[in-house]
Amino acid sequence: MRENAVEDSLTAAIRQRLTATGKLEPAGATLEVKIISMRLRSTTTAVLWGVLAGPDHLRAQVTVSNNGAVLKTFIAEANRTSGAMAGAGSGGRIEGMCEELAYSLIQQL
Numbered sequence: 001m002r003e004n005a006v007e008d009s010l011t012a013a014i015r016q017r018l019t020a021t022g023k024l025e026p027a028g029a030t031l032e033v034k035i036i037s038m039r040l041r042s043t044t045t046a047v048l049w050g051v052l053a054g055p056d057h058l059r060a061q062v063t064v065s066n067n068g069a070v071l072k073t074f075i076a077e078a079n080r081t082s083g084a085m086a087g088a089g090s091g092g093r094i095e096g097m098c099e100e101l102a103y104s105l106i107q108q109l
Contacts, residue, residue, distance in 0.1 A: 006094060007033045010060055013095075013102035021106055029071070032063040036075070043089040055081040058097040062105055076104035 011033045039057040046053060059077035063070055078100040080093055 006038060006058070006098070007035055007060075009095060010035075010058075010062075010098045010101060013098040014062065014105060017102045017106045029064055029066045032065065034061045034063075035059070036061055040094055046093070055079045056093050056097060058094070058101055060101060072109075074105045074108050076101050076108070078104070 011031055014031060014033070036059040037057065038059070039055070041049075041053050041056055046056075057077065057079050059075070061073060061075050063073045065071060078097040080097055080100075
């Protein structure tokens with residue numbers, strides 16, 4: 001999965017969490033998501049090797065700005081060691097990590 005697609009998925013997950021928790025962004029606020037590091041095992045590797053192949057990993061920095069002024073910068077990460085059978089293919093695993101990371105970031109608000 002491309003890094004930009006992961007950033008888009010993570011941004012969507014964060015916005016969804018903000019709405020669900022009632023912590024809506026202030027008017028004029030923007031989110032900037034940067035992937036710091038990412039490792040995503042192929043579905044085949046996850047199925048055949050599972051935990052032995054090491055974890056999937058996602059670490060990102062999110063900066064919240066309002067009218068160009070930085071309000072806060074967060075860093076969070078998510079790791080998954082489940083095989084593809086437990087967490088779907090690579091797309092499902094990355095979506096799960098985006099949700100986990102978004103939850104972690106919202107907890108920092």
